[in-house]
Amino acid sequence: MSLNEAVFLFFAALIAGALNAVAGGGSFISFPSLLFTGIAPIAANATNTAALWPGTAASAAAYWRELRHPRVRKLLGILLIVGFAGGVIGAHILLRTPQTTFMKMVPWLLLGATLLFVASRRITAWARNQGEDSHGKRALFALALLMDFFIAVYVGYFGAGAGILMLAMLALLDVESIHAMNGMKALLVTAVNTVALVIFVRARIIVWPDAIVMLIGAAGGGYAGAYWAQKVNPALVRKIVIAIGFGMAAYFFVKQYA
Numbered sequence: 001m002s003l004n005e006a007v008f009l010f011f012a013a014l015i016a017g018a019l020n021a022v023a024g025g026g027s028f029i030s031f032p033s034l035l036f037t038g039i040a041p042i043a044a045n046a047t048n049t050a051a052l053w054p055g056t057a058a059s060a061a062a063y064w065r066e067l068r069h070p071r072v073r074k075l076l077g078i079l080l081i082v083g084f085a086g087g088v089i090g091a092h093i094l095l096r097t098p099q100t101t102f103m104k105m106v107p108w109l110l111l112g113a114t115l116l117f118v119a120s121r122r123i124t125a126w127a128r129n130q131g132e133d134s135h136g137k138r139a140l141f142a143l144a145l146l147m148d149f150f151i152a153v154y155v156g157y158f159g160a161g162a163g164i165l166m167l168a169m170l171a172l173l174d175v176e177s178i179h180a181m182n183g184m185k186a187l188l189v190t191a192v193n194t195v196a197l198v199i200f201v202r203a204r205i206i207v208w209p210d211a212i213v214m215l216i217g218a219a220g221g222g223y224a225g226a227y228w229a230q231k232v233n234p235a236l237v238r239k240i241v242i243a244i245g246f247g248m249a250a251y252f253f254v255k256q257y258a
Contacts, residue, residue, distance in 0.1 A: 005037050006213050013214035017055030017221025019244070026052060026221075027160035028248055030214060039207055042094065045158060046200040047207045049193055051214030055222030056190040062223050063183025072180055075173055079184075080191050082145055083152040087192035090156020091199040106160065107252035114245030116168040144172040148188075155189060156196040162189055164245045178238060 001009075012033035016026030027048055034044035034051075060067070067073065147169040155162045166185040175181050200206055 001037070001209050001213070005210075009033055009037065009210055009214050010217040013051055013055070013217035014221040016052060017058070017218035017223075018225030019221075026055070026218070027158075027162075028251070030218070031160060034207075034210060034214075037210065039210065042098075043205050043207055045094065046203075046205045047211045047214075049159065049197055049200060050206050050208075050211040052218045052222075053190065053193050053197055054215045055218030056186050056193065058219050058223040059186035059225065060183060060190050062227055063179065063186060066177065066180040066183040067187060069180065072175070072184060075175075076184060076187065078145065079148050079188055082148045083155075083188055083192045084195050086149045086152025087156040087195035088199065090153035090192075091196035092156075093153070094157045094196075095199070095203055095205070103158070103252075104256050106158070107249050107256060109154070110164060110245060110249040110252065113165045113168045114242060114249060117164060117171060117245065118242055121171075140172050140174075144169050147172070152188075152192045155192040156199075159189075159193070159196075160248075164241065164248075167241060 012029050016030040019026040019029065030052060031044060031048045034047055035041065039047060067076070147165075151162060151165045151169060154165065163185050166188055167181055170181045170184055175184065
C-alpha cells in the first residue's frame with residue numbers, strides 16, 4: 001500500500017464513518033474505495049467490515065444516553081439475539097458464494113427500505129391507533145423481528161446501506177426519537193458486524209494494512225458524525241436519511257442495470 005493509497009483510504013473511511021453515524025450508507029464510499037486500490041471484491045467486503053466496525057461502535061457510544069431508556073433497552077435485548085443469528089448466516093453465505101447475484105438485489109432493497117422509512121410516520125400512527133389491540137401490536141413486533149433477522153443476514157453478507165434498513169425496521173416498533181433510532185441502529189449494526197468480523201478473521205480474508213488505516217479514519221468520523229447528528233433538527237435528519245436512501249438506490253440501479 002503506497003502513501004497515496006493510505007491517505008485516500010483514510011479520508012474515504014473518515015467520510016464513511018460520519019455518514020454511517022447520521023443515516024448509514026458509509027460502505028458506498030469505503031467499499032468502492034477498496035476496490036479502486038485493487039483488492040478482490042470478497043476480500044474488500046470483509047476488509048470493509050473490519051475498517052468500519054470501530055466507527056459504528058464509536059457512534060453507538062456517542063448515542064449512549066439515548067440507549068439508556070428502559071423501553072429501548074428491552075427492545076435491544078431481543079433484537080440483538082436475532083441479529084447475532086442472522087449475522088452468522090450472512091457471513092458464511094459470503095464466504096461460499098460470489099457477490100454478483102446479490103449485488104443486483106441491492107438497489108431494490110435500498111429503494112424498498114427508503115420508501116418504507118418515508119411511510120414510517122404513518123406506520124407509527126397506525127400502530128398507536130391500535131389502542132388495546134394487543135394482537136396488532138404483536139403482529140408488528142413479529143414483523144420487526146423478521147426484518148431484523150434478514151437485515152442481519154444482509155449485514156453479514158454485504159451490509160452497504162444497512163442503516164436505512166435498520167431505521168425502517170425500528171419505525172415498526174414505535175420508537176419516537178430519531179436519535180434513539182440512530183443509536184439503536186448503530187448498536188445493532190456494530191453487534192452483527194462483530195459476529196461477521198470474527199468469522200472473517202478466522203477465514204483470513206481481511207487485508208489488514210488497509211483495514212487499520214481505514215478504521216482510524218472511520219472511528220473519528222463515526223464519533224464526530226454522531227455528535228453533530230444530535231445537534232440538528234430531527235426533521236432535517238429525517239430528510240437526510242431519505243435523500244441518502246434514494247440517492248444510493250439510484251446509484252446502484254445505474255451501476256447494475258445501465
